[in-house]
Amino acid sequence: MGQTLSLAAIYCCCSASNSLCQSCFGTTAPGTTGRKRSVLLLTVAIATALYFQYAVGPSIVSQSGWIWKSYRAMPGSGKFVYQAWHDDCADLYEDQPDLLAQCAGNAGVYRPMFLSFFYFVINAIVTSVIPHLNKEAWPAKYALFFFGLLISMFVPSYPLFSGFFLWTARLGAGAFVILQQIILIDVAYNVNDSFVEKANEADQLAYGSGSGWLQAIIGVCVSLYVASITGIGVMFAEYDGCAGNTWVISLSLIAIIGMTALQLSGTDGSLLTSSVMSMYVVYLCFSIVSKNPKHECNPRLGENDVWGITVGLLLTVVSLAWTGWSWSAETRLSVESVQTAKAVAPQSGDLNLEVPFLDSENQPTTGLVTEQTSSSDESADLGNVWKLNVVMALISCYVAMILTSWGTVNGLDENHNAANPTVGHVNMTILGVSQWLAISLYCWTLVAPRLFPDRDFS
Numbered sequence: 001m002g003q004t005l006s007l008a009a010i011y012c013c014c015s016a017s018n019s020l021c022q023s024c025f026g027t028t029a030p031g032t033t034g035r036k037r038s039v040l041l042l043t044v045a046i047a048t049a050l051y052f053q054y055a056v057g058p059s060i061v062s063q064s065g066w067i068w069k070s071y072r073a074m075p076g077s078g079k080f081v082y083q084a085w086h087d088d089c090a091d092l093y094e095d096q097p098d099l100l101a102q103c104a105g106n107a108g109v110y111r112p113m114f115l116s117f118f119y120f121v122i123n124a125i126v127t128s129v130i131p132h133l134n135k136e137a138w139p140a141k142y143a144l145f146f147f148g149l150l151i152s153m154f155v156p157s158y159p160l161f162s163g164f165f166l167w168t169a170r171l172g173a174g175a176f177v178i179l180q181q182i183i184l185i186d187v188a189y190n191v192n193d194s195f196v197e198k199a200n201e202a203d204q205l206a207y208g209s210g211s212g213w214l215q216a217i218i219g220v221c222v223s224l225y226v227a228s229i230t231g232i233g234v235m236f237a238e239y240d241g242c243a244g245n246t247w248v249i250s251l252s253l254i255a256i257i258g259m260t261a262l263q264l265s266g267t268d269g270s271l272l273t274s275s276v277m278s279m280y281v282v283y284l285c286f287s288i289v290s291k292n293p294k295h296e297c298n299p300r301l302g303e304n305d306v307w308g309i310t311v312g313l314l315l316t317v318v319s320l321a322w323t324g325w326s327w328s329a330e331t332r333l334s335v336e337s338v339q340t341a342k343a344v345a346p347q348s349g350d351l352n353l354e355v356p357f358l359d360s361e362n363q364p365t366t367g368l369v370t371e372q373t374s375s376s377d378e379s380a381d382l383g384n385v386w387k388l389n390v391v392m393a394l395i396s397c398y399v400a401m402i403l404t405s406w407g408t409v410n411g412l413d414e415n416h417n418a419a420n421p422t423v424g425h426v427n428m429t430i431l432g433v434s435q436w437l438a439i440s441l442y443c444w445t446l447v448a449p450r451l452f453p454d455r456d457f458s
Helices: 002-026 035-061 066-073 077-093 097-127 130-136 138-152 158-203 211-238 243-264 272-291 306-325 338-344 377-383 383-404 421-451
Strands: 333-335 368-374
Touching: 002 338, 002 421, 035 077, 035 097, 035 306, 035 383, 077 097, 077 158, 077 333, 077 421, 097 130, 097 138, 097 158, 097 383, 130 383, 158 272, 158 383, 158 421, 211 243, 211 306, 243 272, 243 421, 272 306, 368 377
Parallel strands: none
Antiparallel strands: 333 368
């Protein structure tokens, strides 16, 4: 009896595991493109990077860590792993245990993010020629990724990870910041349009019932503007020790006022989008001043930027959701027109679904016949998957940078100067350009319809 129960339990576990693998690792069924599996692979890479950064890397180089003790005691492979993670950082921070552990943590981030970057670049090249390969062989793709992750444990950090990939990731992250701004503007516009549409639909059914959606828009706008102004005030209080910081914060405040005034002066744009962009400008402003390598200008120098990392990861989640499900979503069910449905519906004894005062396209469609979009829609989706892989590669670079503070080690040396001060100034410049690029992009969406009224900018 016990043996039978054991066999039944093993069978159930194997069956469940098979179903889980099939669901996670993909299928070649019609209508799929492999986008969700790509998002899952990148999510696994990000989770691995966080584990390597805060657990594996510091434990390898810390003499109190169990990984260090076990690796030092192990001949062969253990010492290879120790040297691969330790040697490059030891050359810079041999006498600074905290900075040594942080350097090793950064090296842990580079490994899985480099592998995901490399995978998506190769996949973008391949799928530009053979698109359907993006939805096939996902078990093999995951197996290769984890095998590569194992091999990367033995590869020295320099020059591949802390050299080539570090600078590649900085360039890729800068490119993604531009894309992220476009995504953020698009999401904000779409959310505003969705709320307004829901309010209009509710008003058509019962006049005044849609006010809740409009009040939600106003509530979100007020909350974001209050948070933005509060953030500016906090930065004036804490980071106003240098003229450079004062200029950055003041110009950010002027930009917020200018964007809002420009939007209110015309009929294009929305206050919700302006409030979202204002909050994004404040986030970038904080990122700029918090990367200042001068101790007298940055009271939080050497502290972990938990808030900045959290916001960066949240923006990454929004970008992943937008990339995986929005701009080239899976084949959707399309509702036939009400007139066609009436032709095939029974004519007697049926409930009249028409709502008075609604146009035909706004009539309810409950129970009406639906049909799937044609195979040409699937081909169009597959034809765009190389773009998805390019975006995923850029996201890999961006995550590597936000987790490692753009490849820097935050701390103070014996002369009270920030580690890698030159890189700190580079970070400030990159973020400053990104901030004003975001402001310019949003202002263009407000100005372009006025300059070219004959064009459709929807």
